[in-house]
Amino acid sequence: MFNEEMRSEQPLRWAMVGGGRGSQIGYAHRSGATRDGHFQLMAGAFDIDADRCRDFGTNLGLSADRCYADYLTMFTEEAKRDDGIQAVSIATPNATHYPIAMAALESGLHVVCEKPVTFTVVEAEDLKRIAQKHNRIFGVMYGYAGFQMIHQAREMIQRGDIGEVRVINMQFAHGFHAQEVEKNDPGAKWRMNPAVSGPTYVLGDIGTHAFYMAQLMTNLDVESLCCTRQSFVKSRAPLEDNAHVMMQFSNGAVGTLWASGVNAGSMHQQKIRIVGEKASLEWWDERPNQLSLEIQGEPARVLERGMSYLHKDSSAVDSDRIGGGHAEGFFESWSNIYSRFGVVMKAANRGDQATIDATWYPDIDAGIEGVRLLERCVDSADNGAKWVKYHD
Structure with a gap:
């Protein structure tokens, strides 16, 4: 069961760049970060319009003088304060992630960034280098990865419960953009603009979620893709x-990823199916408290979150916030991830590398792999769907 007594230290003084009025993802960050007491919102550069930023921030309870017109001013002014911010979350369009994250790290701040973290692997690796130089934590917001049954599947696969992995099917295929909705939806419009979104739309926006969770479950490396x-x-x-x-994986397994915004009638259809030599596992984000287990020659069964038969030493158990049978959802997943960000950021502040090493969280390496996936997919698709090596 989740241990709410983990908040033994003072909350990290935290700010946001982006995520202002009308932003669904901004609210998800604030809800996830503050729920367990690891973070306290102290400042923000929520909007490129200074008046809107100030109005929004003060409505959240912030002082007007800590609602900033831009992120550089915020980092500079907060550094002058005895109670200045220690961490920042970046919830802005993709093109801005790299310069904002770089400025935050150079200002000595821990960072949580939306994905994809950059347009290129070179940029993402640059952020990793700067984070290491300043001993700062860099978290990437793969928001679905806090669901407990993802970690139950990971534990089962690593223990060999399903045998050697043979097939990995990944998909995130919704239908909400089956029509040209971006004409009247600013939140969708920038995602279809390569100058802002980067070299991909659905692959970067949603495909990276499914890819990260499959990597998390299997710990397998991609060798090549088409x-x-x-x-x-x-x-x-x-x-x-x-x-x-x-995809071709390092152990000989094969995989597929379907990313789509035009799967008409579908809500999400984010599913990860792992086929082993003895059994298969399947997780679906619309039923996130359940994990399907199908053992060859036996009746199919469904494993439920919060039950005593789950592996006790996996994150499936220590992230439970209420007993089995009660539905936990998206906001619990985000809170689980932000709690881990809080634990490792505080550990970094006190020089506790052992705690950092022992704590799972989506880190900059996860962000780098997401960007690498996008680079390789564009290379393949734009050259006649040729097979390309995943690593240089």
């Missing part, structure tokens, strides 16, 4: 609203 991508809504070209990726 990608085909389409712009079914023609105005979105060159960015894709549908993509299929085939």
